[in-house]
Amino acid sequence: MNSGNFKNNPRKVIDVVQPKRQPFFANTSSAGKVKTTPIFRPTKGRLRFLFLLTGGALASGLTLYFFITALLFKNEATGSASFIESMFREAAKALAGLETKKATDYLKSVKNEAGELNKKAEVTGLSSLAEIGGVLFPTLKAFPQAIRSLADLSGAAFSLAERLDYLKQNALPFFTNRKGDLILAALKDILGNLENFEKSVNELSQQAATLKYPLNEEYLSVGINLKNGHDFMERFVRWLDSPQTKHLAIFFQNPSEIRPAGGFIGSYADVSIKKGSLANIDVRDIYDPDGQLDLKLIPPKPLQAITTRWQARDANWFFDFPTSAAKVLSLLEASKIYREQNLHFDGAIALNVEVLEDLLGVIGPIKMPEYKLTLTPENFLAKIQEEVETGADKKTIGQPKTILKKLTPILFEKLSQLTEEQKKKFFTAIQNRLENKDIMIFFKDTIMENYLKDLGVGGEVLKLANDFRGNYLAVVNANIGGGKSDEFIAQKIKLESVIDLTGRVNNTLTVTRAHKGQRQNEWWYRATNKNYLQIFTPYGAKLINSSGITERILPAPINYKAKGYSADGDVATIESSETQFGKTVFGQWFYVQPGQTKNLVLEYRNPARVPLGENPTPYKFIFEKQSGVDHPLEFTLDAPPGYKWLDSNSPTFEYSIENAPKRLELNLTLIPIK
Numbered sequence: 077m078n079s080g081n082f083k084n085n086p087r088k089v090i091d092v093v094q095p096k097r098q099p100f101f102a103n104t105s106s107a108g109k110v111k112t113t114p115i116f117r118p119t120k121g122r123l124r125f126l127f128l129l130t131g132g133a134l135a136s137g138l139t140l141y142f143f144i145t146a147l148l149f150k151n152e153a154t155g156s157a158s159f160i161e162s163m164f165r166e167a168a169k170a171l172a173g174l175e176t177k178k179a180t181d182y183l184k185s186v187k188n189e190a191g192e193l194n195k196k197a198e199v200t201g202l203s204s205l206a207e208i209g210g211v212l213f214p215t216l217k218a219f220p221q222a223i224r225s226l227a228d229l230s231g232a233a234f235s236l237a238e239r240l241d242y243l244k245q246n247a248l249p250f251f252t253n254r255k256g257d258l259i260l261a262a263l264k265d266i267l268g269n270l271e272n273f274e275k276s277v278n279e280l281s282q283q284a285a286t287l288k289y290p291l292n293e294e295y296l297s298v299g300i301n302l303k304n305g306h307d308f309m310e311r312f313v314r315w316l317d318s319p320q321t322k323h324l325a326i327f328f329q330n331p332s333e334i335r336p337a338g339g340f341i342g343s344y345a346d347v348s349i350k351k352g353s354l355a356n357i358d359v360r361d362i363y364d365p366d367g368q369l370d371l372k373l374i375p376p377k378p379l380q381a382i383t384t385r386w387q388a389r390d391a392n393w394f395f396d397f398p399t400s401a402a403k404v405l406s407l408l409e410a411s412k413i414y415r416e417q418n419l420h421f422d423g424a425i426a427l428n429v430e431v432l433e434d435l436l437g438v439i440g441p442i443k444m445p446e447y448k449l450t451l452t453p454e455n456f457l458a459k460i461q462e463e464v465e466t467g468a469d470k471k472t473i474g475q476p477k478t479i480l481k482k483l484t485p486i487l488f489e490k491l492s493q494l495t496e497e498q499k500k501k502f503f504t505a506i507q508n509r510l511e512n513k514d515i516m517i518f519f520k521d522t523i524m525e526n527y528l529k530d531l532g533v534g535g536e537v538l539k540l541a542n543d544f545r546g547n548y549l550a551v552v553n554a555n556i557g558g559g560k561s562d563e564f565i566a567q568k569i570k571l572e573s574v575i576d577l578t579g580r581v582n583n584t585l586t587v588t589r590a591h592k593g594q595r596q597n598e599w600w601y602r603a604t605n606k607n608y609l610q611i612f613t614p615y616g617a618k619l620i621n622s623s624g625i626t627e628r629i630l631p632a633p634i635n636y637k638a639k640g641y642s643a644d645g646d647v648a649t650i651e652s653s654e655t656q657f658g659k660t661v662f663g664q665w666f667y668v669q670p671g672q673t674k675n676l677v678l679e680y681r682n683p684a685r686v687p688l689g690e691n692p693t694p695y696k697f698i699f700e701k702q703s704g705v706d707h708p709l710e711f712t713l714d715a716p717p718g719y720k721w722l723d724s725n726s727p728t729f730e731y732s733i734e735n736a737p738k739r740l741e742l743n744l745t746l747i748p749i750k
Contacts, residue, residue, distance in 0.1 A: 159185075159189055160186050160189055160190060160230070163182045163183070163185050163186045163189075164182075164183075164186060164233075166178075166182045167179045167182035167183050167186070167233070167237065170182060171237070171240070175503075176237060176240045176241035176244045177241050179237045179240070179241070180234070180237040180238055180240075180241050183230070183233045183234040183237045184234055186230045186233065186234065187227075187230040187231050187233070187234040189230075190227040190229075190230035190231075191227055191230070191231075193227070194227040228272075228276045229273070229276035229277060232269055232272040232273040232276050233273060235269050235272075236266060236269035236270065236273055239262055239265045239266045239269060240266065242262055243259070243262045243263070243266070244499075244503065245499065246258070246259075246262075247259055247262075248491050248492055248494070249492045249493070250352075250353075251352070251353060251354050251492075252354050252488050252489065252491070252492035253492060254353040254354065255353065256316075256349075256350070256351045256352025256353030257351065257352065258352075259316070259352040259353075260313065260316060260317055260351065260352045263309065263312070263313045263316065263352075264313060266309060267306075267309050267310060267313055270305065270306045270309060271306070274306060305527060307523050307527070308523060308524050308527035308528075311521055311523050311524050312524060315422065315521065315524075316349070316351070316352050317351065317352070318351075319351075321348050321349065321350050321355060322348070322349045322350075322422050323346055323347065323348055323349070323419060323420065323421045323422060324346075324347045324349065324421065324422060324423050324424065324425060325344050325345070325346060325347070325404070325405060325408065325421045325423075325424040325425075326344060326345040326347060326424070326425050326426075326427060327341045327344050327392070327401075327404065327424055327425070327426045327427065328341065328342065328343045328344060328345070328427055328429070328432075328480065329341055329392075329426050329427065329428050329429070329703075329704065330342055330428075330429055330457075330461075330560070331428055331429060331430075331562060331563075331703075331704030331705065332429075332457065332461070332560035332561075332562050332563035332600075333555045333558070333559070333560050333562060334553045334554065334555045334562045334607075334702075334704055334705060335390075335392050335393065335554055335555070336392065336393055336394055336395045336400070336552050336553075336554055336610070336702070337392035337393070337394060337395065337396075337397050337400035337401075337426070337516075337535070337703060338392065338397070338426055338428055338513075338516070338535075338702075338703035338704045339428055339429065339703075339704045340389070340392075340555070341362050341388070341389060341392055341404065342361070342362055342389075342464070342477065343359060343360065343361055343362060343477045343480050344359075344360060344362060344408075345357055345358065345359045345360075345484060346358040346360070346421075354488070357484055357485060357488065359477070359480055359481040359484045360477070360481075361475065361476070361477040362388055362389040363389065364413065365388055365407075365408050365411035365413050365414065366387040366388055366389055366407075366411070368411045368412035368413050369387055369388070369407060369410060369411045369412070370410075370412070371387075371407070371410055372385060372639065372640055372641045372642065373385065373386040373387075373641065373642060373643070373644050374386060374636050374641045374642065374643050374644070374647070375390065375647075376393050376647050376650075376651070377630060377651060378554065378556055378608040378630070378663070378665075379393070379556060380630055380632060380633055381556050381557055381606075381628075381630055382556055382557045384633050384634050385641075386644065386647075387407060388404050388407040388408050388411070391403040391404040391407050392404055392426075393554075393647075394646070394656070395537055395550065395552045395610070395612065395656065395657070395702065396535070396536055396537040396656075396657050397426065397516045397518060397534065397535025397536060397703070398518050398525065398529075398534060398535070398536050399646065399657075401423075401424040401426070401516075401518035402518070402520070403644075403646070404424065405421045405424055405520075408421065409421065421520075422519060422520055422521070423517070423518050423519035423520060423521075423524075424517075424518045425515065425516070425517050425518075426515065426516040426517075426518075426535070426703070427514070427515060428509075428514040428515075428703065428704050429456070429457050430509065430512075430514050431505075431506075431509050431514055431515060432456060432487075433453040433456050433457070434453070434505040434508075434509065435487060435491070435502070435505070436451060436452060436453045436456055437453045437501075437505070438494070438498050438501045438502045438505060439487070439490040439491065439494070439498065442483070442486055442487075442490075444479070444482065444483070446482075447463060447467070447479060449463075451483070457563070460479065460480070461560060461598075461600070462598070463476070463479050464476040464477060464479070465598070465600060467479065510532075510533050511737070511738065512706075512737075512738060513535060513701060513702075513703040513704075513738035514703065514704070515533065516533065516534065516535030516703060517533050517534065517535075518534065518535075532738075532739075535703060537550070537612075537656075537657040537658075537659070537700065538698060538700060538739065539657070539658055540614070540615075540658060540659075540698075544614070544696070545684065545686065545693075545694060545695060545696065546695045546696035546697055546698065546744075547571075547573055547581060547583070547614065547682060547695075547696075547697050547698070547713075548612065548613065548614050548659065548697075548698045548699075548700075549569075549571055549585070549611070549612065549613065549697075549698070549699050549700075550611075550612035550659075550699070550700040550701075550702065551567075551569050551585075551587055551609070551610075551611060551612075551702065552609070552610040552611075552612065552702050553567075553607050553608075553609055553610075553702060553705060554607065554608040554609075554610070555605065555606065555607060556606055556607075556608050557606045558603050558604060558605045558606035558607065559599065559600035559601065559602075559603030560598075560600040560601060560603070561591060561593055561600070561601060561602070561603045561604070561605040561670075562605065562705075563593065563601060564591060564592045564593030564596065564601055565589055565590065565591055565592070565593075565605055565668070566589070566590045566592060566707075567587065567588065567589050567590075567705060567707040568587075568588040568707055568708050568710075569585070569586075569587055569588075569707060569708070569709050569710070569736070570585070570586045570588075570709075570710040570711075571583060571584070571585050571586075571709075571710070571711050571712075572584045572585075572586075572712050572714075573697075573711075573712070573713045573714070574713075574714040575686050575713070575714065575715055575716045575719075575746075576716055577688075577716050577717060578685060579685035579686040579687060579688050579716070580681060580682070580685050580686075581681065581682040581684075581685075581686060582620075582679070582680075582681050582682075583613075583617075583678075583679065583680050583681070583682065584677065584678075584679050585611065585677065585678045585679075585680070586675055586676070586677050587609065587611075587666070587675070587676045587677075588673065588674070588675050589605070589607070589666065589668050589673070589674055589676075590668070590672070590673040590674075591604075591605050591668040591669060591670050591671060591672050591673075592671075593670050594670035594671035602670050603670075604667055604668070604669050604670070605667065605668045605669075606665075606667055607665070607666045607667065607668070608663065608664075608665055608666075609663070609664050609665070609666045609676065610656075610661050610662070610663045611661065611662040611663075611664075611678060612656065612657075612659040612660075612661050612700070613659060613660050613661070613662065613680060613682070614659065614660065614682050614683060614684070615655065615658055615659055615660050615683065616660060616682075616683030616684075617660045617680050617681065617682055617683055618680060618681045618683070619662050619678065619679075619680045620679040620680055620681060621677075621678075621679040622662075622664065622676070622677065622678050622679070623675075623676070623677045624666070624674055624675050624676040624677055625664040625665060625666060625676060626664075626665040626666055626667040627665070628665040662678060662680070664676065664678075686746065688716060688719070688746075689748075690748055692722065692745050692746065692747045693745065693746040693747075694743065694744070694745055694746075695713075695743075695744045695745070695746055696741065696742065696743055696744070697711060697713065697731075697740075697741070697742040697744065698739070698740065698741050698742075699711070699736060699739070699740040700738070700739050700740075701736045701737065701738050701739070701740075703738075706735050706736075707735070707736060708732065708733065708734050708735065708736070709731075709732065709733050709736040709740070710730075710731070710732045711730070711731045711732070711742075712728060712729070712730050712731075713728070713729045713744070714727060714728050715727045715728070715729075715746055718748060718749055719746055719747065719748055719749060720746075720747060720749050721744055721745065721746060721747075722744075722745040722746070722747050723744050723745060727749075729744060
């Protein structure tokens with residue numbers, strides 16, 4: 077056989093006679109002839125094949141090892157993920173309730189667990205394997221990246237909660253003791269933490285998408301909520317850090333004389349803020365700026381029963397607090413007191429009297445020797461109103477609200493000296509009052525204002541969706557010339573809705589008001605409760621019948637046109653259309669004498685029909701409560717014949733609550749009976 081063909085035929089098996097040297101694997105016969113076994117020679121082609129074979133085996137082995145490691149790691153990671161998710165959820169609840177210390181504890185557990193998970197991924201070699209395997213399989217690379225992002229997210233959340241807790245514990249003493257620089261430093265840290273948090277949330281979301289893992293939105297609820305606050309915090313820090321003095325108005329609202337946005341604003345405070353510190357508090361009677369207001373505005377028609385001119389004291393006429401707050405501030409700024417200083421308010425905080433009673437419950441009784449008074453939560457309102465109505469300040473200097481001017485700085489001073497236990501009680505009280513709509517906050521800056529609305533502390537009227545299907549109700553009172561009789565009014569609301577065979581919703585609303593002030597010594601409690609009642613219903617609702625109303629015709633007290641008065645744009649719009657904030661409003665006078673209990677009954681029909689068919693039909697009931705008015709609520713809803721409510725497994729759905737929340741939403745489902 078021609079050995080010269082070997083080069084061109086590398087895989088050919090040949091017999092070679094080599095008398096001088098035996099091959100490594102050789103068999104020698106008795107005849108002295110050597111026969112070799114086939115030899116694999118390392119040519120380029122064979123090296124390539126060997127490399128591919130070895131590389132493929134190595135890659136397969138690494139991949140197999142990666143998946144085995146990942147599978148073993150998965151069981152532990154699954155348990156950790158479940159724990160982390162539950163801790164995030166609890167932290168979100170704690171933050172929503174201003175319980176920053178509790179949130180910090182939860183997030184510390186999250187941080188530790190996520191850190192341990194990341195360490196175990198490194199120890200098992202999962203991260204290194206993913207880097208190698210990620211060249212061929214990009215999804216593998218995202219797995220340890222997601223674990224690292226989770227650790228980063230947890231760390232950012234913990235740092236953020238720590239700073240929030242620090243600020244919660246120290247903001248009041250820093251603010252009142254003129255250490256605003258420390259507040260600003262903490263806020264800037266929080267802003268930085270928010271940015272880190274947002275970055276980690278985005279990275280984790282992207283990695284979850286790469287892994288095709290359906291990340292539970294609730295798992296990232298803390299991140300989502302705080303992400304929404306980033307723009308607010310940025311604006312707020314910029315506002316607080318401004319070199320100019322900033323002004324906030326605090327409205328002291330008295331629900332004993334109820335108005336649509338809360339209580340009558342008898343007094344207010346101009347709080348001056350400079351670089352995060354309290355610069356000054358100027359408490360005034362609302363009649364001070366009104367006495368120097370040159371504007372000649374026509375009051376809303378019901379208010380013409382007690383005044384010929386619309387001024388700041390009556391401007392919280394709108395159920396929507398942002399609208400009322402903006403109107404009050406604009407009239408204050410138009411007064412000579414502030415106009416000549418070119419002073420503008422950036423926002424307002426409304427406090428119902430119950431907030432001040434709660435503060436006294438936290439800090440303890442306050443002695444005011446010059447008035448021979450010791451103020452407690454139990455006697456605060458009665459003693460303040462008695463002093464304002466009949467006290468020496470009113471008689472001698474003509475300034476009946478002087479007691480509030482002296483009391484407010486004392487309150488701020490005591491708030492700056494709270495013990496740890498008192499701080500807990502204080503923040504619990506604040507949270508409860510925010511939830512009950514006894515505290516409402518407004519900022520002129522739209523970004524800050526929108527965030528406050530998202531938090532549920534703005535006191536705004538809910539805007540219904542264009543395709544809203546269901547029922548809406550708000551019962552809004554206004555005491556006009558009824559003294560302070562609302563302090564002794566007990567109100568109850570009952571709505572009965574019936575859906576007929578055509579899908580039309582027919583409603584019967586009963587508002588019961590009992591006047592229990594007949595035995596009080598003070599005339600302002602025994603006054604007839606003269607109430608202008610407004611019922612907010614879905615847009616386009618039609619009033620069918622009413623009973624129990626008080627007939628009252630109010631002619632204009634003066635010739636406004638001849639006297640050169642002008643109409644306010646918001647008031648004119650409301651009175652020309654009988655709609656407010658996207659709702660149809662039925663306005664009625666409703667008087668109740670001391671010792672009397674009366675019912676006002678309205679029958680009305682909703683504009684939209686409920687579509688009836690074989691498929692389940694969603695139906696929503698929304699109730700919004702007026703600030704300063706606590707009352708029970710009853711709601712019944714009858715399905716049309718042949719249908720029932722999935723939620724009650726009955727043709728009738730019933731709901732009742734002793735004290736209605738600030739906003740109640742019931743999501744129901746109508747289904748055919750089979």
